[in-house]
Amino acid sequence: MRPAARVNRIKPSPSTAAAQRVRELKAAGHTVLDLTVGEPDFDTPDHVKAAAVAAIERGETKYTPVNGTPELRAAIAARLARRHGLRYSSDQITVGGGGKQVIFLALMATVDSPDEVIIPSPYWVSYPDMVLANDGVPVIVDCPEADGFKLTPARLEAAISADTRWLILNTPSNPTGAAYTAEELRGLADVLLAHPQVWVLTDEIYDEISYGHGQLPTLVAVEPRLADRTLITNGVSKTYAMTGWRIGYGAGPAELIGAINTLQSQISSCPSSISQAAAVAALTGDQGFVRDCVAVYQGRRDKAVKLLGDIQGLSCLAPAGGFYLFVNCTSLLGRRTPAGQVLHTDEDVTRYLLDTQRVAVIHGAAYGAPGYFRISFATSGDVLDESCQRIARACADLS
Numbered sequence: 001m002r003p004a005a006r007v008n009r010i011k012p013s014p015s016t017a018a019a020q021r022v023r024e025l026k027a028a029g030h031t032v033l034d035l036t037v038g039e040p041d042f043d044t045p046d047h048v049k050a051a052a053v054a055a056i057e058r059g060e061t062k063y064t065p066v067n068g069t070p071e072l073r074a075a076i077a078a079r080l081a082r083r084h085g086l087r088y089s090s091d092q093i094t095v096g097g098g099g100k101q102v103i104f105l106a107l108m109a110t111v112d113s114p115d116e117v118i119i120p121s122p123y124w125v126s127y128p129d130m131v132l133a134n135d136g137v138p139v140i141v142d143c144p145e146a147d148g149f150k151l152t153p154a155r156l157e158a159a160i161s162a163d164t165r166w167l168i169l170n171t172p173s174n175p176t177g178a179a180y181t182a183e184e185l186r187g188l189a190d191v192l193l194a195h196p197q198v199w200v201l202t203d204e205i206y207d208e209i210s211y212g213h214g215q216l217p218t219l220v221a222v223e224p225r226l227a228d229r230t231l232i233t234n235g236v237s238k239t240y241a242m243t244g245w246r247i248g249y250g251a252g253p254a255e256l257i258g259a260i261n262t263l264q265s266q267i268s269s270c271p272s273s274i275s276q277a278a279a280v281a282a283l284t285g286d287q288g289f290v291r292d293c294v295a296v297y298q299g300r301r302d303k304a305v306k307l308l309g310d311i312q313g314l315s316c317l318a319p320a321g322g323f324y325l326f327v328n329c330t331s332l333l334g335r336r337t338p339a340g341q342v343l344h345t346d347e348d349v350t351r352y353l354l355d356t357q358r359v360a361v362i363h364g365a366a367y368g369a370p371g372y373f374r375i376s377f378a379t380s381g382d383v384l385d386e387s388c389q390r391i392a393r394a395c396a397d398l399s
Helices: 005-009 014-027 046-057 070-084 099-110 126-133 153-159 182-193 224-229 254-267 273-284 288-309 346-357 381-396
Strands: 093-096 116-121 137-142 164-170 199-203 230-235 248-251 324-328 372-376
Touching: 005 126, 046 273, 070 093, 070 248, 070 273, 093 099, 093 254, 099 126, 099 164, 099 199, 099 230, 099 248, 099 254, 116 126, 116 153, 126 137, 137 153, 153 182, 182 224, 199 224, 224 230, 248 254, 288 324, 288 381, 346 372, 346 381
Parallel strands: 116 137, 116 164, 164 199, 199 230
Antiparallel strands: 093 248, 230 248, 324 372
């Protein structure tokens, strides 16, 4: 077999690889505290599951329109209107097999060599490889902890070139939990208005999971003049504990949505009809589940930030949204383990935690930010407590 060049340009997802390593250790009989998984530990709400069962019983098990059922597109449009005051028609919304698929198809529909895509770092692990797979050039812009891990107007302006095609803006962010305020989005919008060739892909998959900041803004609501070159992507996976149902969506200009639909018609024909019925129930039904989950996440966040902050050599900012902590471990680099190994990189740190304490985290370099590691607090409070105790022991054992 001779792989196509696009396969050789990309690498397997580091988060998927970390999860596989955990599964292998567990299969070998080891007890591992897994803080790698980027999915809620809650079950899908009962009324959502019931809607799926009802759809099956009604015989809704056939192909749907390529861009999703009219009912689901209407529910998505209603959510965007209710949440942000934005108006999207049915032909401006597409539904795919998860938010990841929608993002990939948007890039596939628009990117050719030598188009550039600006990606603020730290970034979700898939963005650069998606760009590379579609013949684009990822332009990584470092957004340091001192700036709250957020892109500034000056850094954006410096990164734009004649070949810039897209800016990807993830808010709240995976892995940092950083979320942009309306004022910060206003600053970025002013730069973008001066560069009409640059489109914006806003990944808002964690937008319902935010802490103490009210409803998070979206770029198009802050600057409506960007609507004709902005794609909002989102989904039901994180908010409603529906990762396995594989439903994501995009809202943007009809011409772009049409191109995405053309590609989807040749790739997957349509999303699952049953999952779409469940997603309608999630978006239109009682939202108490979401509020309850966010309250639990916030309690876990506060506990984990305190426990980790008490460990000498570690620090982390409290995330504004999502369910991750991005832990600064630069003070551990150069130190020596009890076995005599020097920790040169953040990957050495994460391997040390796994090998000696059976705590699984993901190294920061996977997200474009060496010197950190990511933990997910979408797990029980007991697991968080024990994990932090084990991490503390590992750090105390270093010389």
